Amino acid sequence: MTDAEIKSELMRLYGDAAREFGFPPGVLVRDFERHRHTLRLIRRFAPLTTHRRVLDIAAGWAIPSRLLRKEGYEVQLTDSTAIGGLPVCEYNRKTFPLTLINDLERDALPFAENAFDLVLWLGTIEHLQNSPKRVLQWIHGILRPGGILLIDTPNILELRKRVMMLFGRSIMPHMKFIYDAPRHSDHHFEYTKDDLEFVAGRSGFAVAYCEAVDTISGITIKKRLKYKDRTELETQGAQMTQFVPGFDPLNLYSYLKLPFALWVRMAPSLRDTLFLVGRKDAPRPP
Secondary structure: OOHHHHHHHHHHHHHHHHHHHOOOOHHHHOOHHHHHHHHHHHHHHOOOOOOOEEEEEOOOOOHHHHHHHHHOOEEEEEEOHHHHHHHHHHHHHOOOOEEEOOOOOOOOOOOOOOOEEEEEEEOOHHHOOOOOHHHHHHHHHHEEEEEEEEEEEEEOOOHHHHHHHHOOOOOOOOHHHOOOOOOOOOOOOOEOHHHHHHHHHHOOEEEEEEEEEOOOOOEEEEEOOOHHHOOOOOOOHHHOOEEEEOOOOOOHHHHHHHHHHHHHHHOHHHOOEEEEEEEEOOOOOO
């Protein structure tokens, strides 16, 4: 697919999911650049001709996987009814083989050795309460030699977070969303590039690619509810900022983000999302 075709297909998939669950598609468009970069990396490191068998761990809406399936990849998912939610799991089960794993840190982790060519672990590693060692070593085992692991996760050193802390604002989830919750399933540890390369290397992966990517400048805020105005009585998803892709000349935010975009272009370490591609080239270390 060309970049234009990928953009069109992603927007269609966001619309399909939004209609299914009754929320604005702009809530999902926040991930547009992140998903587009994910698909670019798959084309580069895990083409269909050599990496057909895919596992998407903690898949959520499984947007990239839906596009991969359309291209001919054989995709399986895992997710959790406790975190992803039963409606999302049932939505995904209509399209994909789905294995429920409610707790990656404690539950039995299935699948045979060398079962997959590509494993996607997107937007999840930061949610683990403890070390990612168990999950990464499991992924290493279920990948065949030469298989690819693709991780993305927020960059704790991004410019926006530095500015927030400079002005006395926390970068952690607000306690009002955690205090009465049965479990804290939001971010527990956010990574630097060095952190991510370290855990991948210690788990037996050769790091083929690890970069911070700007996924914010390519989208424009369409509608925003200030974080302080969100309530614990509604789901966080229902209160999230809505986006549109690209530059909107009628939107003030499009102009306000230009200095930010220039700054992070010059200083890659300030970009918002880390991507890592690891290759299984050797036996897993003990």
